[in-house]
Amino acid sequence: MAIDQLDDRVILTSESNPKTQLTILNYGATVISWKINSEEQLWLSTAAKLDGSKPVRGGIPLVFPVFGKSQAEGFKDLPQHGFARNSIWEFLGQTKANPPTVQFALSPELANPDVYSKWDKGDNDFTLLLTVELDDQELKTTIEVENTDKKAWKFNWLFHTYLRVDDIEDSLVNNLPGETCYDQIVKETYVDKHPAVDFDKETDRIYKQVPEKKILQVIDKGNVLHNVQRVNLPDVVVWNPWIEKSGGMGDFEPKNGYLNMVCIEPGHVHDFVELKPGESWKASQIISTKNKDIQLLSI
Ligand code: TA6
Numbered sequence: 001m002a003i004d005q006l007d008d009r010v011i012l013t014s015e016s017n018p019k020t021q022l023t024i025l026n027y028g029a030t031v032i033s034w035k036i037n038s039e040e041q042l043w044l045s046t047a048a049k050l051d052g053s054k055p056v057r058g059g060i061p062l063v064f065p066v067f068g069k070s071q072a073e074g075f076k077d078l079p080q081h082g083f084a085r086n087s088i089w090e091f092l093g094q095t096k097a098n099p100p101t102v103q104f105a106l107s108p109e110l111a112n113p114d115v116y117s118k119w120d121k122g123d124n125d126f127t128l129l130l131t132v133e134l135d136d137q138e139l140k141t142t143i144e145v146e147n148t149d150k151k152a153w154k155f156n157w158l159f160h161t162y163l164r165v166d167d168i169e170d171s172l173v174n175n176l177p178g179e180t181c182y183d184q185i186v187k188e189t190y191v192d193k194h195p196a197v198d199f200d201k202e203t204d205r206i207y208k209q210v211p212e213k214k215i216l217q218v219i220d221k222g223n224v225l226h227n228v229q230r231v232n233l234p235d236v237v238v239w240n241p242w243i244e245k246s247g248g249m250g251d252f253e254p255k256n257g258y259l260n261m262v263c264i265e266p267g268h269v270h271d272f273v274e275l276k277p278g279e280s281w282k283a284s285q286i287i288s289t290k291n292k293d294i295q296l297l298s299i
Helices: 242-247 255-260
Strands: 003-005 009-013 021-025 030-036 090-096 101-106 126-134 138-147 153-159 162-164 171-174 180-183 188-191 203-207 216-220 223-231 235-240 261-275 280-289
Touching (some): 021 126, 030 138, 138 153, 162 223
Antiparallel strands (some): 009 021, 090 101, 126 138, 203 235, 216 223, 223 280
């Protein structure tokens, strides 16, 4: 069975390898597990709430209509990262059996009312359509945002992807040298001149307008663990909470879990995307694993 629909989640199983599976929670349409040959590719806190009581700590939370907190008109009252990740999406079913592909949708009727009501005047008509495709060595998540309203509105989008690593202190993220980032820790914008991003403290950087040809690679002791490709997502957030920040998050467990994760978050967050009535916007992230024959790229 390529697609298994349970009460609160959907499980996709590769046709060619039953040990390659993906689990998506209806809550937030959050991918909470991606196993390739039984090997977990994503990081999920052991204290992550999966009952809809709060956004999932780990996996691939979806960020819409705002990234972080914003003081922009119409966004000031929204909680961090908006309402897509804490609303129950509708499972629309399977669109392909091989590779297993499913869709989820969100609309104002389904959105978390406490949060949706804080976007603009709380009456923006929209449709979000998430398509998730599980290939043997690759996971593709695509979002389509449609303005079904009679007025224009604006939004951010971001896939808040928690990738698993063996040891963050041995890990690097490459292909960002020369890119401009806003460092949320030191509150400064600068051009990253390091040969690669390494981790020895809390790291929280928004790399803006990174050419799509730059495939972000997570490298562990010289081996490519993950490749992250982007379609129509110009920005990439790189985040590791390190010791103190993860210690302060009640749903972040185990406390040394920061050693086994790095967030590589493709998005459109450097400004807002504006959609006029009837317009739509589409973007994807494609994550392929170490087995993919993509060599170390130095573009
Ligand atoms: O990943 C970037 C970021 O904005 C960080 O600043 C940190 O706040 C992280 O998201 C997690 O946010 P959350 O609301 O899930 O605790």
